Each structure stands twice: as structure tokens, then as C-alpha cells.
Amino acid sequence: MKQTMGKQPQGPSTALASALLLGLTLVLSVFSPQARSEPFQWPGGARAAVSLSYDDALPSQLDTALPALNALGLKATFYLTLSSPVVSQRLPEWRRAAAAGHELGNHTLFHPCSRSAPGRDWVAAHRDLDRISVTQLREEILLANAYLHAIDGQTERTFTAPCTDPLAAGQPYLPAIKTDFVGIKSRIGGVAPSMATLDPWDVSTAGPVDASGAALIAIVQEAAAKGTLASITFHGIGGDYLSVSQEAHQALLQHLAAHPKLYWVESFVKIAAHLRQQREPAATSRFEPASPPPAQDGQGRLVPAVP
Numbered sequence: 001m002k003q004t005m006g007k008q009p010q011g012p013s014t015a016l017a018s019a020l021l022l023g024l025t026l027v028l029s030v031f032s033p034q035a036r037s038e039p040f041q042w043p044g045g046a047r048a049a050v051s052l053s054y055d056d057a058l059p060s061q062l063d064t065a066l067p068a069l070n071a072l073g074l075k076a077t078f079y080l081t082l083s084s085p086v087v088s089q090r091l092p093e094w095r096r097a098a099a100a101g102h103e104l105g106n107h108t109l110f111h112p113c114s115r116s117a118p119g120r121d122w123v124a125a126h127r128d129l130d131r132i133s134v135t136q137l138r139e140e141i142l143l144a145n146a147y148l149h150a151i152d153g154q155t156e157r158t159f160t161a162p163c164t165d166p167l168a169a170g171q172p173y174l175p176a177i178k179t180d181f182v183g184i185k186s187r188i189g190g191v192a193p194s195m196a197t198l199d200p201w202d203v204s205t206a207g208p209v210d211a212s213g214a215a216l217i218a219i220v221q222e223a224a225a226k227g228t229l230a231s232i233t234f235h236g237i238g239g240d241y242l243s244v245s246q247e248a249h250q251a252l253l254q255h256l257a258a259h260p261k262l263y264w265v266e267s268f269v270k271i272a273a274h275l276r277q278q279r280e281p282a283a284t285s286r287f288e289p290a291s292p293p294p295a296q297d298g299q300g301r302l303v304p305a306v307p
């Protein structure tokens with residue numbers, strides 16, 4: 001069995017079929033747009049991009065996650081629910097996070113979710129996405145962008161859908177805000193299967209709760225093996241709700257920081273902008289990254305850019 005596999009003699013009809021298949025493959029490869037495009041490249045020759053995000057503006061994100069990221073020089077995105085008192089009461093800290101290179105992302109003002117979905121008794125009636133129109137929600141999201149601009153001065157950012165719910169009053173709302181953002185995290189998932197098909201406005205993200213460090217590291221390792229993008233959405237870090245322990249979070253950050261040739265860890269706004277640049281090199285400056293991609297030294301290690 002083992003020896004005969006793949007060694008069967010080819011008859012004339014098999015040889016003809018093989019020749020036709022080869023010819024067809026060559027014809028398709030000449031006319032396929034993908035075959036002519038360069039392979040996807042992340043800055044610094046990294047194998048994968050990693051987008052770490054922290055939703056809902058929780059105290060443990062400022063107290064635990066942000067110092068851990070800063071200590072290792074890793075950049076992330078904080079998707080703020082802007083009505084949270086943790087935004088208004090700790091404004092200087094969010095502003096410093098933005099100044100340090102983290103993105104303050106849009107997670108709406110009031111975090112509306114569909115109350116009809118399972119386990120959603122906690123959704124207040126006046127924040128029920130089943131009863132909020134697309135027009136009304138877009139107004140809320142644009143006002144959230146204005147508030148964020150007042151905090152960080154930025155004009156480009158990304159969005160994460162509260163509860164990853166795609167419908168407002170039963171209608172898809174993400175298409176209505178697509179032009180207001182560089183990228184959108186819209187679904188549960190985590191690792192992009194292919195860069196050729198990845199839509200920056202429909203990115204899936206993992207939502208680990210009570211996960212181990214090894215489980216978190218496995219997500220980014222999968223992205224490195226595929227050469228794509230890993231997105232992880234955290235809530236509490238060592239506290240608050242839907243939490244991951246401080247130890248598990250730290251284990252992931254140390255793994256990422258220890259392998260700069262494998263992982264480009266950046267804010268989602270810069271990752272999405274890079275994605276667009278790779279696809280459309282002549283894209284307008286609106287989508288250019290705010291800072292140049294990291295430089296490399298002679299050994300291919302990432303080196304910090306000169307200020």
C-alpha cells in the first residue's frame with residue numbers, strides 16, 4: 001500500500017488529462033489578477049500583524065493593560081464606550097495613551113445591543129438595538145467620532161460593533177458607516193484565513209474570557225503560520241468583567257515582544273491603513289499610516305524610528 005501510492009503507471013488518457021490540466025492551470029494563472037500581484041507584506045518582514053483591542057473603557061485597561069503594553073513598547077486599540085464615566089473621569093490618561101501611539105477606537109456612545117439575542121436581559125430598553133434605526137445609530141457613531149477627535153485630535157480611526165451585532169432595527173448598519181472608518185471589527189473569529197480575501201471593514205476578532213497564556217499565544221502563532229492577521233478583543237484584564245488574568249495577558253505580551261520578526265503588533269487603524277496601501281499603492285494620503293513602518297537593522301530586527 002505504502003509503496004504503490006503515487007507510483008501507478010500512467011496510461012495515455014491519464015497523461016493527456018494531466019497535460020490538459022497543466023495547460024489550463026497556466027492559462028488561469030496568466031489571467032488571474034492575484035497571480036500578478038506581489039505577495040502580501042507586513043512592515044519589517046513580519047509574518048503576521050497582531051491587533052490587540054480592549055473594549056468598553058474599563059478601569060483595569062488603564063490600570064493593568066496599558067502599563068503592560070507600554071513597558072514592552074506594544075501598540076493597541078482601546079474601543080471606548082464614550083458614555084462611560086471611566087472616559088470622562090480619566091480623560092488625561094486616555095489622552096496620554098493616544099499620545100503614546102495607541103488608538104482610541106469608536107465603540108459608540110451608549111453601547112446599544114440587540115435585546116432579542118440570547119442572554120441579553122442586561123440591555124436597557126432605551127439602548128435596545130432592535131429599536132434604534134440605522135440613521136439614529138449612525139448619528140450616535142458620528143458624535144462618538146467627534147468626541148474622540150476632541151480627546152486625541154485624530155481624524156482617522158476604526159470601529160468595533162458593540163456585541164458584534166450587525167443589525168439596527170433589523171437592518172444592516174455597518175455598510176452605512178463604512179466610509180467613516182478605516183476598518184471595522186464586525187464578527188467573532190480571530191485569525192484571518194487569507195490576506196487575499198480579508199476585508200478591512202469586516203474583520204473577525206477573538207473574544208477570549210478566562211483564557212490561559214498558552215491559549216492566547218496559540219492565536220497569534222496560528223496567524224504567523226498563515227501569514228495573516230490576528231485580532232484579539234479583551235475586556236477586563238485581571239478585573240472588571242469578561243476578564244483574562246493579568247498573568248495570561250502578560251504571557252501573551254511577552255511572547256509578542258520577544259518575537260518582533262514574527263509579529264507586527266500595532267493599532268488597528270495602522271494595520272487597516274497598511275492593508276489598503278498594499279492593495280492600492282496609489283491610495284490617497286487619507287489612508288496613509290500616521291508614522292512610517294518600523295525600520296530594520298542589518299539582522300532584520302526592528303529598530304525604533306528616530307523621533
Ligand SMILES: [Zn+2]
Nearest residue numbers: 055056162163
Ligand atoms: Zn463592547
